[in-house]
Amino acid sequence: MEPTLFNEEQEPPLLPSVEEAAITYPPKYQPEEEKQQVWLKSITSLAIYLLLGYYIFPSYKILLLITAIVLIHEMGHFIAMKFFRYNELGIFFIPLLGAYVSGTKREVSQLQSAIILLAGPLPGILIGIGCFYLSQANPVLSPFGLDLEQVAKLFILLNLINLLPIYPLDGGQLLNRVFLDEESIWSKIFIFLSIGFLAWFAWSMYDTSGNKMYFLLLFFPVMILLRTFGDSKLGSIEKKIEEAGINADTEYEDLPDEDYWKIRNILIAEHASFKEVPPAPPYTFCEKEEKIMSTIQSLLHRHLIQDVSITGKLLIFLIWAAGIATPWFIGMRFWF
Numbered sequence: 495m496e497p498t499l500f501n502e503e504q505e506p507p508l509l510p511s512v513e514e515a516a517i518t519y520p521p522k523y524q525p526e527e528e529k530q531q532v533w534l535k536s537i538t539s540l541a542i543y544l545l546l547g548y549y550i551f552p553s554y555k556i557l558l559l560i561t562a563i564v565l566i567h568e569m570g571h572f573i574a575m576k577f578f579r580y581n582e583l584g585i586f587f588i589p590l591l592g593a594y595v596s597g598t599k600r601e602v603s604q605l606q607s608a609i610i611l612l613a614g615p616l617p618g619i620l621i622g623i624g625c626f627y628l629s630q631a632n633p634v635l636s637p638f639g640l641d642l643e644q645v646a647k648l649f650i651l652l653n654l655i656n657l658l659p660i661y662p663l664d665g666g667q668l669l670n671r672v673f674l675d676e677e678s679i680w681s682k683i684f685i686f687l688s689i690g691f692l693a694w695f696a697w698s699m700y701d702t703s704g705n706k707m708y709f710l711l712l713f714f715p716v717m718i719l720l721r722t723f724g725d726s727k728l729g730s731i732e733k734k735i736e737e738a739g740i741n742a743d744t745e746y747e748d749l750p751d752e753d754y755w756k757i758r759n760i761l762i763a764e765h766a767s768f769k770e771v772p773p774a775p776p777y778t779f780c781e782k783e784e785k786i787m788s789t790i791q792s793l794l795h796r797h798l799i800q801d802v803s804i805t806g807k808l809l810i811f812l813i814w815a816a817g818i819a820t821p822w823f824i825g826m827r828f829w830f
Contacts, residue, residue: 520777522754523787532584543587550590550707555640563652564593566621567614571595574613578606590710598791600745603799607671608810611664615653616813619820622649626824650820657817661688662718665814672802672810685722689715731764732793743795746787757790765789 544561551557568585572595575583580597587593625646629635635642657665666688674681696711735742738760740753759773767789771780780786802810816823 517752519751519755522749522751523779523783525784525787532582536585536587539587539589539593543589543593546589555638559640559645559648560652563618563649567618567653567656568593568595570613570615570617571610574606574610575599578603578610588713590707591713600794601797601799604672604802605806608668608802611668611671612810612813612817614664615656616817618649618653619817622646622653623820623824625649626826647826650826654818654820657814660691661685662714665818668810668814671798672807676798682722685718689718692718727765728789728793731760734760734764735793742793746791746794749790749794754790757793758786761786761789 540561544557547557547561548554551560564587565585572583572585575595575597578599580599583595583597585593585595623646625642629642629646632642637645656663659669660666661670661684666684670676670681670684674684692715693712696708696715699708699711700706732742735757738756740756742757755774755777762768762771762773768782768786771782771786821827
């Protein structure tokens with residue numbers, strides 16, 4: 495076998511130095527089992543949601559009804575995500591604004607995403623339709639002292655709002671995930687248009703009513719904007735990771751300990767939230783380690799599986815349109 499020769503334009507392969515080869519990297523950060531903590535946070539957020547709502551809503555019965563509608567909606571998402579084996583699932587309530595289901599999965603399917611997103615509003619709309627027809631058949635029926643037709647309208651209205659094609663509502667996420675390429679310029683334009691609309695809506699509602707509570711609606715556009723800029727920053731960090739020769743196309747559980755500490759040092763150097771964290775060595779955890787771990791998890795590549803055909807997209811669109819058109823299908827008028 496002939497020896498391999500290197501000319502001036504060809505660099506020899508990089509080999510680890512003696513110092514690097516001698517390093518024994520400690521295990522990457524592994525959080526303690528948090529299933530109980532997740533549900534404790536969920537229950538705590540629900541308690542705060544009910545407590546603040548008690549001082550806002552004119553009737554505790556209406557508060558409990560809206561809470562039940564929100565819970566049924568989020569349980570639809572939760573059950574669908576559980577079925578598709580999402581990890582770290584939890585339901586979290588945002589006082590006066592609603593709730594959301596949190597979960598993680600590395601390989602994300604368009605079809606699964608469509609089912610998960612529709613599994614929230616559709617059950618509530620179907621319950622609303624059932625309550626509406628029952629109220630028409632028996633107008634004096636009033637469970638728990640609530641007018642059944644009013645219950646039907648709240649079920650349908652709140653879930654119908656979630657189907658609107660505005661990000662981050664379910665309808666907006668459905669449009670962005672299934673009908674737009676999330677990495678395309680059209681997706682970014684759509685998200686910024688949603689931010690603008692939500693900000694305008696919050697301001698116009700305040701301007702019309704004078705109620706400062708409508709400023710709470712600015713929470714959504716502000717959070718989307720911060721997340722958008724955060725994703726842009728993470729994109730530049732991803733390039734640094736690739737330049738370092740680290741394979742980010744892996745699960746966190748399979749990430750080598752050495753790569754964890756290398757990515758951690760890149761984060762400390764590039765991410766403003768971790769500027770005060772000392773880089774390794776020494777290989778010791780800090781008080782922000784859980785946040786560092788979460789950021790590293792978000793940097794590991796997520797795969798979006800394009801598994802919805804044109805026919806499938808048409809079917810999803812028809813289901814979405816039927817949900818939006820529910821009040822007109824059943825002859826419901828939205829005044830209380």
